[in-house]
Amino acid sequence: MTWTESGTTRTVTADDGVRLWASRSGRGTPLVLCHGGPGLWDMFEDVAGLLGGLATVVRWDQRGCGRSERCAGPWTSERFVADLDAVRAHFGLERTALLGHSWGAQLALSYALAHPERVSALVYVAGTGIGPDADWHGAYEENLLARLGERPERFARWFELTDRPQRTDEEERQRAVLQWTAEFEDRERAPELAEGMADPWFGVNTECNKALNAERKRTWGTPELYIACQALDLPVLIVDGERDIRPRSAVDSLERALPRARRVILPGVGHLPWAEDPQGFREAVATVL
Numbered sequence: 001m002t003w004t005e006s007g008t009t010r011t012v013t014a015d016d017g018v019r020l021w022a023s024r025s026g027r028g029t030p031l032v033l034c035h036g037g038p039g040l041w042d043m044f045e046d047v048a049g050l051l052g053g054l055a056t057v058v059r060w061d062q063r064g065c066g067r068s069e070r071c072a073g074p075w076t077s078e079r080f081v082a083d084l085d086a087v088r089a090h091f092g093l094e095r096t097a098l099l100g101h102s103w104g105a106q107l108a109l110s111y112a113l114a115h116p117e118r119v120s121a122l123v124y125v126a127g128t129g130i131g132p133d134a135d136w137h138g139a140y141e142e143n144l145l146a147r148l149g150e151r152p153e154r155f156a157r158w159f160e161l162t163d164r165p166q167r168t169d170e171e172e173r174q175r176a177v178l179q180w181t182a183e184f185e186d187r188e189r190a191p192e193l194a195e196g197m198a199d200p201w202f203g204v205n206t207e208c209n210k211a212l213n214a215e216r217k218r219t220w221g222t223p224e225l226y227i228a229c230q231a232l233d234l235p236v237l238i239v240d241g242e243r244d245i246r247p248r249s250a251v252d253s254l255e256r257a258l259p260r261a262r263r264v265i266l267p268g269v270g271h272l273p274w275a276e277d278p279q280g281f282r283e284a285v286a287t288v289l
Contacts, residue, residue, distance in 0.1 A: 021067035026052030036102030039209030041066025075211035132221030
């Protein structure tokens with residue numbers, strides 16, 4: 001397996017000895033990116049290129065995922081917040097802006113709540129808010145099936161792979177790419193964009209994914225979380241793709257809770273807004289950098 005990276009690649013060692021892949025590029029305001037998943041890897045090379053003239057961009061793979069060391073966890077938000085702090089400290093950043101996407105938006109928010117003095121601004125991209133899963137997950141599944149159903153042959157193949165008790169690595173990749181086609185509003189370009197997400201392919205850490213999703217179901221959507229967000233005195237930019245298959249109404253409670261939030265909804269784009277509207281995405285993020 002080979003891949004190319006721009007910028008400086010580093011190994012960050014967490015406080016429990018687990019090695020994390022990280023990369024730094026660009027020049028300007030410090031900005032650490034938190035990728036989605038859980039259980040995936042950094043797919044932000046395009047974002048780093050978009051923002052490299054505005055920021056010193058740090059990318060990293062979360063523990064047990066992508067180019068980071070394979071390990072046995074632990075798979076908890078607290079552990080991942082500590083890893084993010086290790087990345088920040090490794091690059092000598094006293095304070096940094098954070099940009100998190102999807103699950104990474106939840107991680108970036110969790111870090112900001114735990115260490116607000118170390119965060120200059122938060123960019124919350126395509127997250128699912130601070131309510132319970134009932135606010136969005138059922139509608140997401142319906143929208144996912146509807147999108148996949150537009151191409152019956154792909155839909156049938158995705159179902160076939162999903163129902164298999166065991167899959168080869170290549171079958172895992174094929175299933176992921178088929179599912180990721182639903183994330184884009186541009187239906188003609190969706191297969192190409194989804195393939196790009198899987199190149200390079202590092203495999204999904206399913207144990208990590210299941211554990212962190214289960215933790216969110218147990219701990220998200222509480223009055224205590226809402227109150228904590230009300231006390232977060234940081235500039236927060238919420239960026240949504242209008243056509244994300246996760247209902248954007250799920251983010252309303254977060255927007256209401258945050259005292260210094262601004263929200264940008266990019267029209268006609270899906271879950272990865274920088275892929276379908278790079279100019280609009282860059283202009284939005286530039287306002288907090």
